[in-house]
Each structure stands twice: as C-alpha cells, then as structure tokens.
Amino acid sequence: EVQLVESGGGLVQPGRSLKLSCAASGFTFSNYYMAWVRQAPTKGLEWVASITNSGGSTYYRDSVKGRFTISRDNAKSTLYLQMDSLRSEDTATYYCTREGWERGYFDYWGQGVMVTVSS
Amino acid sequence: DIQMTQSPASLSASLGETVTIECRASEDIYNGLAWYQQKPGKSPQLLIYNANSLHTGVPSRFSGSGSGTQYSLKINSLQSEDVASYFCQQYYNWTFGGGTKLELK
Numbered sequence: 001e002v003q004l005v006e007s008g009g010g011l012v013q014p015g016r017s018l019k020l021s022c023a024a025s026g027f028t029f030s031n032y033y034m035a036w037v038r039q040a041p042t043k044g045l046e047w048v049a050s051i052t053n054s055g056g057s058t059y060y061r062d063s064v065k066g067r068f069t070i071s072r073d074n075a076k077s078t079l080y081l082q083m084d085s086l087r088s089e090d091t092a093t094y095y096c097t098r099e100g101w102e103r104g105y106f107d108y109w110g111q112g113v114m115v116t117v118s119s
Numbered sequence: 120d121i122q123m124t125q126s127p128a129s130l131s132a133s134l135g136e137t138v139t140i141e142c143r144a145s146e147d148i149y150n151g152l153a154w155y156q157q158k159p160g161k162s163p164q165l166l167i168y169n170a171n172s173l174h175t176g177v178p179s180r181f182s183g184s185g186s187g188t189q190y191s192l193k194i195n196s197l198q199s200e201d202v203a204s205y206f207c208q209q210y211y212n213w214t215f216g217g218g219t220k221l222e223l224k
Contacts, residue, residue, distance in 0.1 A: 044218045045206055104153070106153070109162040
C-alpha cells in the first residue's frame, strides 16, 4: 500500500523558515517523480514544486522560486521542502504527492500538513 | 501559461442523477488532464488520468471524456458518498481548475 506521511508543519513568523518532510513507503521511491501541492484555507489546489526521480532536476511555481527548495533522499525514501522567507500567502495545507508513472498527474497524496505564517 | 476554467463552481443534484463537470483549457492540452475528488477534511484522490483512464479502485460510475481544450467528468447514478469537491488538472504546468463543489439536493 502506497503511503505518504508529511511532517514538519506549524506556526511560523513571516520571514522565517520551515522544512517539511514526507516519508514514503509501499513503492520503490527512487523510481518516481514527486511533488508538493498546497491548498490555502477554503481555496483550491496549487502546485508548488516537483523533483525528478533522481533528484537531478527540480521545478517551481514562480511565486516560490528562490525561496523554496525541493529535495529528496532516495536511500531514506523521503521527500523534503525547505521553505525560506515565508510570507502570509504561503499559509496552506501542504500535500506530498507522487507523480503517476505516465507523468503529469498525481496518483497518491499524503494526508497533508498545515503551515501557518503569521506574526 | 495554460489556464484552466472549470464549471460550474457549485452544483446541487439528487441521488441517482447523472452529473457533468466541465473543464476548458486556454490551449490544446492533448488529453493531458486529470480529475480529483476531495471530500471534506480529506486529501484529494485521483479519479481519472489521461482524460479518460480510470484510476485503480475508482467506481465505474465515474468517467472522463474530451479532447483538445474541452474536457468533462461524468458521474452516473450519483451516490451520497460522491458529495465532495472536484478539481481538474492539466499536465503541462500542473495547473488546477478552480474546483466544483457538489452537494445533494
């Protein structure tokens, strides 16, 4: 059974940093692209960042470029999102997702972790 | 960037009814489209990928169709457990539609 379990969320002041983790199990982690998708309270879904299976390439939405860093440790089957210079508009539930084998869509999602940016 | 316009934003339907949700892309996305269901307080779940392929374990009353810029999700014989929000998503820059909130009449 595919499982994605996020951790590391919480309340943080604007301008500070936070690092999310996602522990994956039930599949060969190193074979799949992974991504983070977020959802602000009562809002829609927004893709944040993606990483190739090897970690050699990464992709970001414009609003987080230069502030967020996606990375992975295939030996630990863990995905990360380092979030620096956080803003109030980053407040959201962050979901760890696995990109489907045929790529482009997200076939499994974690339960989500809440990040609140507020003074 | 490719934009996705989803309609309607909300929908009320009766048990057993057939429901259709639409998504329009700002340019041709060549069937690179997925549909997700999100029940209240839960994470999204994949329903359909590649515009018309049913994800593992998804009931056959869900179906996807379309091509070019126009796509749709159809739910046959609506069940109470289908009350949820539904989102489309295109593959090229991973953009989601605005969502459709489906309620029971």
